[in-house]
Amino acid sequence: MGVIQHALENVPNRTFGYCTDDVSRAFMVVLAYLRLAPSDKTAQRFASTYLAFLQHAQLDDGRFHNFMDYDRRWLDEIGTHDSCGRAIWSLGYGVANAPTQTHRHVCAALLDRSLPTLKSLEYLRSRAYAALGLAHAQSALKEPKYQDALRYLADEIAASYHAHAGDDWNWFEPVMTYDNARLPEALMRAGQVLQAPEYGELGLAAFKFYESVTIENGIHVPIGNDGWYPRGGPRARYVQQPLEACAMVDAALAAFDLTGEPGHVATAELALDWYYGKNSRGITMANGGGCFDGLGEEAVNPNMGAESTLALLSAAYAMAARRSRVLRAVR
Known part of the structure; x- marks a missing residue:
């Protein structure tokens, strides 16, 4: 299903279940590993599992749930800004780095669905996470929609720098x-x-x-x-x-x-x-x-x-x- 959030020493603690934050991280990690070991079948299965979780986490309006209990019940109506930004980051990374065309297409579809939500990301880190994903997607596909979205986020981050x-x-x-x-x-x-x-x-x-x-x-x-x-x-x-x-x-x-x-x-x-x-x-x-x-x-x-x-x-x-x-x- 995904990655258990917490552990008691090195034993997964099922009390806390799953979260989109960590599955997004795990998706990027397994894709990074597959760039080094592209024929690893186990890693390919993990990539499919994590991407399926992200698809399931996405709401109709393009935002994401974050917390899921171990019995697979969502515990929130909508995830945190950081979790939404990190999900966007992982999807943009997938557009550029997923090992199969099917996975890249699914990542692009989910990413496109999230674009209208970018202005709802009110916090710097959520904007930075989303910007990192869009930088990957734009580098791979050279799409005006990704370029415009990335420029918007970069302007917001730069404005905060100039303010402080x-x-x-x-x-x-x-x-x-x-x-x-x-x-x-x-x-x-x-x-x-x-x-x-x-x-x-x-x-x-x-x-x-x-x-x-x-x-x-x-x-x-x-x-x-x-x-x-x-x-x-x-x-x-x-x-x-x-x-x-x-x-x-x-x-x-x-x-x-x-x-x-x-x-x-x-x-x-x-x-x-x-x-x-x-x-x-x-x-x-x-x-x-x-x-x-x-x-x-x-x-x-x-x-x-x-x-x-x-x-x-x-x-x-x-x-x-x-x-x-x-x-x-x-x-």
Whole structure:
């Protein structure tokens, strides 16, 4: 059916059932894996399962449910803005990367159905997620409808940057919270796909600022969720969440694709290393194919939920794809 949200250590916790957020992540992860291992039949079946879940989650108006109980009952009338944005992201990624024409067609149909809902996405991250999906779709299909939708979202994200950025704060909000690197990543990808340097330059400036905040002595130190990082205030160092390292990998690779500067690949490597013990606690977060849910100041959260494990896999596959491209280029 899908991916169980939470776990008790490494045992799926069926109490919490499924969510569109995590199935969207899982769909992108399995497609990224299939780019590296296209003949894997098990992964192909997973892709079909996750896409079927997304189709089932979509409402008549193009938005999405998010939470589903283990007995397959939807628990909400409509999902969160973030879950809707992430579903759009995964469908756009599928348009560009699904291994079969049938899957790509289904992704495009569901994505097209969601386009009228974009203006209902009121929050920055939901807009950034949707923009990332549309960047993939537009890169693959060169459709005016995707171009226009992506430009709308990029304008909204850029407007938030201009409203909040200043001499000492090149950022989109007055507080850095969660999944931070997705905001500059979305603008860098939009700038590249739309051939609009104003977006790329703004996204790159924000990324470099974020990099200056979170890279300390060659270690990636994400913003902690115990207080976040308000402008002019102290930044929380814990609890660090695995999704932050994944977002940093992707944003750094977007910066490299935009500029060609190899230092951005080095930043991506540092972010990936966070999972393998190169972090502020020196603790390996990857464990037996999964990932612990949080790096605390006193202890690690021993649970390995879907979000954390999928973040690890996504980051690892992104770097593997990058290395594979380098190997092909030098052969």
